[in-house]
Amino acid sequence: MEEKTIQIAGSITVDELSRALGLSVTELIGTLFKNGIVATINQRLDYETASIIIDELGLKNVKLEKKNTSTKTSDYHRELSDKAVERPPVVAVMGHVDHGKTTLLDTLLHKKTVDDEAGGITQHISAYQLKHDDRTITFLDTPGHEAFAAIRQHGAMLTDIVIIMVAADDGVKPQTIEAINFAKSANAKIIVAINKIDREGADINRTMADLSQHGLQPEEWGGDITMIPISAKQGTNLDRLVDMILLTADIEELKADIDVPAEGLVIESHMETGKGSVVNLLVTSGELKTGEFIVAGSTYGKVRTMLDWQSKPRGKATPSVPVTVTGFKDLPNFGDRFIEVRDEKTARKMALLNAQAAANASANANVTSADLLRMMNTADNSKVFNVIIKGDVLGSVTSVVDSLKLIDTHGEITLNIVSTGVGDINENDVYMAAGDNTVIYGFNVSVPINISKMATRDNVPIRTYKVIYELLDDAKHEMENLLDAEIIEEDKGEMKVLGVFRTEKTSIIAGGEMLKGDVKPTYLARIIRNQKYLGEAEVTSVQKEKIDVKELTAGETGGLAMKTTSKIDLQIGDRLKFFTRETKKRTL
């Protein structure tokens, strides 16, 4: 058979793939359908999905090849001209919860936020700037819990340097590993800060050994990762850390063009009474000035006011500078890219085009192999967990949604996000949730008293949280309740039947000799004749010499009363194999 090679750059449409395979579109759509994907002709399939489908079709002569389209991970840093100028590094501090990320930023920036945060957990991605020896460093503040995985996908590509915080008295933890993996996948430079060295129990060497187990070799040991022991709380060695950040930035020669239309990323957005949309932006190239028109996703606006991270007004923002602006007509999404355009007309048109493109994209949503596997696994008997998510700002809604999606249910439960929104929980939410086993989660929002009453009346659970991981724990718990319980059976003993005294419709009285193990009332028994299974019985009492006893053990003879669900004609010589059965709630 002739070999055929199909090259896939990122993804391929159903139409293209069917033509490349020489199949009819209907046949391909049919195969997709059998695998749980309702596809249209324009739907895009990723490489992995295409290979699974080709496997399903049994096409052994077709080879798929991944075509590399881009080498650089960052979409946000455009090609540089020779007029590009130096820009501050964008640094993300990441690591396990409680290892000191917030404290580090606080000490560096002399601000006080640790105590304000609900449960001490950073909730929103925000940005700060530090001035040091006439140079500037931009810090992105990222949360340190499960939501981190979700948020990082949005803020990821901005980061030049990742500081991995590890507490010297706690060592490498799951989120430390996640941070390491993230930094590597984002192609960011890594600096390790070994924190809390002032603490009793701090062990710098053990922490370094831990880290080297996870692919980070300290310079001291001949590796290439700078590891700086610090105390974020007492300020020890923070100068060294900052110098190292600046040195790394120098080596990386971080630059951006100024002489181009401003562009960057939306890192936070919310509505404020009297101000309308309040949006945090991080400029990646060009200079953003007040009065300019910008487009982000399907919304646009004229920059009305611009504040720096300390809420001081500023007239323009250069690359790597985070600012808060007002003037957007609507809330742009967290992670949206923004660009400056010539005038309002262009802005409106582009926003409209973006909206149409987004609508098309969701109609022809790309199918990834993860979706496919999930659909295959949940195609039959899947259980659905319905949720409505409300949050104070778009960023938190996105984090909650993304983090919920990351809860691994081993394909047994499908998460159905009925709706999401910014603002307090309202009548419409309760209305949508009613009668459908839907949980409404509110993050940093409140529930007006009449809505709470309405929800109680309609039996709609509303849960509000201020800490994301508590919300996630609750959701996980709800999903666990949907899982089928695990059945655990344990073999206990065996009896050979020597006499059958009575068999009735649902009861048996018999006697015999214990060959092994023991038997007690409440044990279950499998009735076996010539290795064939006849049925199951429940032991209700055990007797020895006609007296009720607690048990019979190997070698003893005695009698049993048993309950059955249907009549079983027990005979001499049958075996009773005793066991216990427990059901155990499963966890995710």
Ligand code: GDP
């Ligand atoms: P995050 O969850 O990573 O942001 O951690 P936090 O900055 O909130 O710190 C968690 C706890 O560790 C707080 O009680 C801090 O005061 C404490 N902490 C942070 N850094 C240090 C340090 O260098 N030394 C000591 N002793 N405690 C620290």
